Amino acid sequence: MEYTLGQKQLDGMEEVLKQDLIDLGVHCVFLIDMAGNVIVNLDNGNIEHDIYSLAALAAGNFGAVSAMAKIVGEQEFSLLFHKGEKENIHFSKVMTDFLLVTIFGKETSLGFLRLKVTEAIGKIKKILES
Amino acid sequence: MAFVNLKKREVQVKVVYYGPGRGGKTTNLEYLYKKFKERIKTEMVAIKTHGDRTLFFDFLPFDIGKIKGYNIRVQLYTVPGQVKYNATRRLVLRGVDGIVFVADSMKVRREKNLLSLKNLQENLATYNKNIFKIPLVLQYNKRDLSEHGIPLLSPEILKNDLNAQLKAPSFEASALIGTNVVLTMKKIITMTLASLQRELK
Ligand SMILES: Nc1nc2c(ncn2[C@@H]2O[C@H](COP(=O)(O)OP(=O)(O)OP(=O)(O)O)[C@@H](O)[C@H]2O)c(=O)[nH]1
Ligand SMILES: [Mg+2]
Numbered sequence: 001m002e003y004t005l006g007q008k009q010l011d012g013m014e015e016v017l018k019q020d021l022i023d024l025g026v027h028c029v030f031l032i033d034m035a036g037n038v039i040v041n042l043d044n045g046n047i048e049h050d051i052y053s054l055a056a057l058a059a060g061n062f063g064a065v066s067a068m069a070k071i072v073g074e075q076e077f078s079l080l081f082h083k084g085e086k087e088n089i090h091f092s093k094v095m096t097d098f099l100l101v102t103i104f105g106k107e108t109s110l111g112f113l114r115l116k117v118t119e120a121i122g123k124i125k126k127i128l129e130s
Numbered sequence: 131m132a133f134v135n136l137k138k139r140e141v142q143v144k145v146v147y148y149g150p151g152r153g154g155k156t157t158n159l160e161y162l163y164k165k166f167k168e169r170i171k172t173e174m175v176a177i178k179t180h181g182d183r184t185l186f187f188d189f190l191p192f193d194i195g196k197i198k199g200y201n202i203r204v205q206l207y208t209v210p211g212q213v214k215y216n217a218t219r220r221l222v223l224r225g226v227d228g229i230v231f232v233a234d235s236m237k238v239r240r241e242k243n244l245l246s247l248k249n250l251q252e253n254l255a256t257y258n259k260n261i262f263k264i265p266l267v268l269q270y271n272k273r274d275l276s277e278h279g280i281p282l283l284s285p286e287i288l289k290n291d292l293n294a295q296l297k298a299p300s301f302e303a304s305a306l307i308g309t310n311v312v313l314t315m316k317k318i319i320t321m322t323l324a325s326l327q328r329e330l331k
Contacts, residue, residue, distance in 0.1 A: 002131065002132035002133070002134060002227075002326055003131065003132075003133060003134070004133075004134040004136060005133075005134070005135060005136065005137075006136045006137070007136055007137040010135065010136070010137040011137065033131060033133060033225065034131075034224050034225060035131045035133075035144050035224055035225020035226070036144065036189075036205060036207075036225070037131070037132075037133040037142040037144070037205075037225070038142065039133065039135070050172045050173070052172065052191045052203075052205070053172055053173070053175045053189060053191070056175060056187075056189040056191075056205065056207070057175065057177075057189075059224075060177075060186055060187060060218075060221060060222070063221040063224060064186075064218065064221060067217055067221065097131075
């Protein structure tokens with residue numbers, strides 16, 4: 001089983017992530033699938049994370065938390081967020097098979113980030129469904 | 131669930147090393163990591179317990195170069211083999227494109243191999259995947275132990291136990307020494323890519 005995304009869709013998603021997240025101060029954002037594949041990744045040019053390892057771990061982490069949710073009788077835990085000294089990381093599900101991961105610093109509030117992530121996801125859904 | 135990126139002309143595929151606990155899955159990846167260190171560039175990720183048993187998975191990304199103009203990135207994973215970790219084992223299988231089943235050749239592990247293979251079949255079924263259809267390679271590991279006087283299952287017995295119906299390509303190997311570790315990996319990649327070939331125009 002495999003799936004393909006073309007230049008137009010990928011460009012579209014990159015544009016959304018850049019305008020809605022990177023341009024507003026998010027350090028790094030990537031869209032992955034639940035198998036851990038990296039679909040789109042962008043950063044502000046000042047950081048160099050090992051995106052492929054991050055993607056594998058994020059997919060595993062999200063899967064583990066979803067499995068925990070089911071055990072305690074929840075559909076899903078809606079907020080998945082880890083807070084650090086300088087960097088924070090936020091996970092958001094996109095449809096059933098994708099995950100948007102955002103890394104951001106102190107200068108961005110969690111509330112604002114969630115708002116922007118929700119907006120971006122709306123647009124990405126449209127692109128993925130097209 | 132391989133991902134084909136037409137923009138970067140890149141294909142990402144997921145290969146999972148499966149098998150009973152202590153069979154040598156992690157050792158396979160460690161050998162590959164050492165052997166191809168200069169091509170891998172990043173650290174190998176390992177989520178493990180203090181006793182070095184895999185708790186969630188190991189992860190090793192592997193750039194194997196270009197095929198038909200596409201850059202091929204293979205992501206190698208191992209599962210935790212211990213019976214109690216089935217929930218995490220199943221998570222690692224999500225979106226798998228090819229599987230290496232690492233069987234333990236030690237006589238005392240005969241039953242464990244059978245149970246693990248059965249468990250693989252069940253876990254694949256939860257993703258609507260069929261063990262007879264997915265690219266699969268068997269590895270009969272720890273062959274080096276015969277030199278130390280440790281009783282091993284003969285290749286015929288292993289074949290009868292595990293591969294009589296599957297009829298998958300199989301290799302006798304030693305992950306510790308490195309015998310046939312690269313060959314196992316190359317075989318599963320070739321098979322996995324062949325099954326994706328239709329997509330690569
Ligand atoms: N002699 C010998 N020992 C091996 C070989 N492969 C693995 N071992 C040893 O077997 C033990 C278990 O190997 P691992 O690679 O950690 O096994 P695993 O399948 O990842 O185990 P889990 O993470 O618990 O599922 C280690 O002590 C290895 O050194 C082999 O080919 N020959
Ligand atoms: Mg292991």
